[in-house]
Amino acid sequence: MWVKDPAAEHVLNAEEDKATVYVVNVGDRDIQIGSHIHLADVNEDLLFFTGPEAATAAEAALTDPGRVWAERIAAARELAHQRSKTPGVAPWGYRLDIPAGDSMRFSPENAPSDAIEVVPIGGRRQVPGLRKDKQADVVDLG
Numbered sequence: 001m002w003v004k005d006p007a008a009e010h011v012l013n014a015e016e017d018k019a020t021v022y023v024v025n026v027g028d029r030d031i032q033i034g035s036h037i038h039l040a041d042v043n044e045d046l047l048f049f050t051g052p053e054a055a056t057a058a059e060a061a062l063t064d065p066g067r068v069w070a071e072r073i074a075a076a077r078e079l080a081h082q083r084s085k086t087p088g089v090a091p092w093g094y095r096l097d098i099p100a101g102d103s104m105r106f107s108p109e110n111a112p113s114d115a116i117e118v119v120p121i122g123g124r125r126q127v128p129g130l131r132k133d134k135q136a137d138v139v140d141l142g
Contacts, residue, residue, distance in 0.1 A: 039091030
C-alpha cells in the first residue's frame, strides 16, 4: 500500500524544464486531469495561458459586462488558443508537474490568476490521440 509521507522531501521532475501556465475552466462542471495527460488535448473548456498578461486579459474578457457569456468565452478561448497549440510552448507537449497517479481538479470558478507548474512529457514524447475531434494517430512532440 502506497502512503504519502508529508515529512518526506521528494523533489519531482527536478531536472525538467518546468513552465508556468495559468488555467481557467470556462465550462459548467469541474474538470479533472491526470498526471500524465497531454495538456493540449484536454477538455476544450479548460483554457491555458502562458503568461500573467494573457491570464489578466482573459480574466478581463470573462468578466466584461458588455458581452454575453458566450462572447466572453469566445474571447478568452482566442487568447488561450493563440499560444496553447504551438509546439514548444506550454501546454503543447507538457503535462502537470504532480506525482504519477495524482490528478488536479479545476472548478468553473478557477481564476486564470491561479498558476500551475507543468513539465515536458518525457520518454519517446509520443502521445496517442486522446479526443475524438483530434487525430487518432500518435502525435510526435519532438
